[in-house]
Amino acid sequence: MSGLMSALRRLTEGDLSRLRRFWIEHWGGEEMITRGNVYRPEQLEGFVIEDGDRIAWIGLLTFFIKDGECEVTSLDSLREGQGIGTMLIDKAIEEARARDCRRLFLITTNDNLNALGFYQKRGFEIVTIYRGAVNESRKRKPGIPLVGMNAIPLRDEIELEMRLKV
Amino acid sequence: MILRRRLTKSDFPRIRQIWKKNWGDEFLVIRGVVYYPDTLDGFIAFDGRECVGEITFAFTEGNCEIVTLDSVREGQGLGTKLIEAVVEEARKQNCTRVYLITTNDNLNALGFYQKRGFELVKINRGAVDEARTLKPSIPLVGMNGIPLRDEIELELRLKV
Numbered sequence: 001m002s003g004l005m006s007a008l009r010r011l012t013e014g015d016l017s018r019l020r021r022f023w024i025e026h027w028g029g030e031e032m033i034t035r036g037n038v039y040r041p042e043q044l045e046g047f048v049i050e051d052g053d054r055i056a057w058i059g060l061l062t063f064f065i066k067d068g069e070c071e072v073t074s075l076d077s078l079r080e081g082q083g084i085g086t087m088l089i090d091k092a093i094e095e096a097r098a099r100d101c102r103r104l105f106l107i108t109t110n111d112n113l114n115a116l117g118f119y120q121k122r123g124f125e126i127v128t129i130y131r132g133a134v135n136e137s138r139k140r141k142p143g144i145p146l147v148g149m150n151a152i153p154l155r156d157e158i159e160l161e162m163r164l165k166v
Numbered sequence: 167m168i169l170r171r172r173l174t175k176s177d178f179p180r181i182r183q184i185w186k187k188n189w190g191d192e193f194l195v196i197r198g199v200v201y202y203p204d205t206l207d208g209f210i211a212f213d214g215r216e217c218v219g220e221i222t223f224a225f226t227e228g229n230c231e232i233v234t235l236d237s238v239r240e241g242q243g244l245g246t247k248l249i250e251a252v253v254e255e256a257r258k259q260n261c262t263r264v265y266l267i268t269t270n271d272n273l274n275a276l277g278f279y280q281k282r283g284f285e286l287v288k289i290n291r292g293a294v295d296e297a298r299t300l301k302p303s304i305p306l307v308g309m310n311g312i313p314l315r316d317e318i319e320l321e322l323r324l325k326v
Contacts, residue, residue: 110280110286111280113273113277116273116276117273117310117312120270120271120312121311121312125291125315125316126270126291126316127291128289129286129287129288129289129318131285131286131287150277150280150281151281152277152280152281153280153285155285156285156286
């Protein structure tokens with residue numbers, strides 16, 4: 001994986017338009033809504049993993065640090081089972097620690113069993129279920145489907161966190 | 167041909183066996199309450215002489231709680247049929263909802279019930295750690311390599 005490691009880099013301003021296109025392609029819009037907060041690419045920091053030729057993005061994580069908390073606002077791996085997601089999360093944990101965050105957290109949705117498994121396996125704990133929160137988000141972002149992954153009605157937000165020792 | 171019938175007293179030894187095999191003991195601890203098969207209502211399914219599934223439940227104050235659901239044949243609709251039988255029973259008893267508790271590691275259950283109209287209600291953080299003091303056979307790490315720690319409640323609202 002050392003080849004991949006060398007291809008992990010921080011997002012820069014020059015990546016913005018590409019980041020927007022990536023989100024539109026993978027998340028159905030160029031903003032992300034969690035708990036009623038709207039995040040746009042220009043507000044966020046992030047890491048990207050590029051494939052060997054440095055052309056294709058095969059992994060992307062964005063985050064937002066505020067008041068000693070680091071929120072992971074998106075995580076994508078275009079190649080499952082190759083440790084790309086793990087590598088990006090590890091990098092985010094390292095970053096949050098380096099910047100003295102008390103915790104790292106993220107919002108996923110009730111249909112996303114993969115995410116619930118992925119994060120819990122990596123030390124995150126479920127904190128709260130915000131019932132109906134996705135229905136609220138859908139008012140602002142009508143592209144959010146009614147039925148999500150695994151044929152499950154898409155309705156709630158679920159918060160997961162990792163406490164960091166300070 | 168799978169036949170389903172109401173649990174009777176004579177089934178309790180068998181249910182205890184199934185629980186022992188699938189749930190680690192002859193009793194369950196949910197929200198700090200200990201459940202034995204003998205105090206529960208339920209259905210049991212047979213294919214010929216072979217027991218292929220069971221569902222147990224209890225009525226409490228207008229609610230119906232599903233306590234266990236076990237099916238030895240995944241993906242053949244047996245779990246769905248057992249759930250439907252309980253929902254029908256709950257309607258007859260004028261219950262306002264059917265609910266159940268699963269655990270944070272059980273992604274299968276989270277998928278299964280949500281696909282069948284159940285909604286997430288809440289998470290009781292650390293509830294499994296509490297249950298473990300009453301039932302030490304509950305493992306520290308559950309399914310999917312996930313630390314087993316919380317109880318998650320799901321419910322199906324019934325129209326009255």
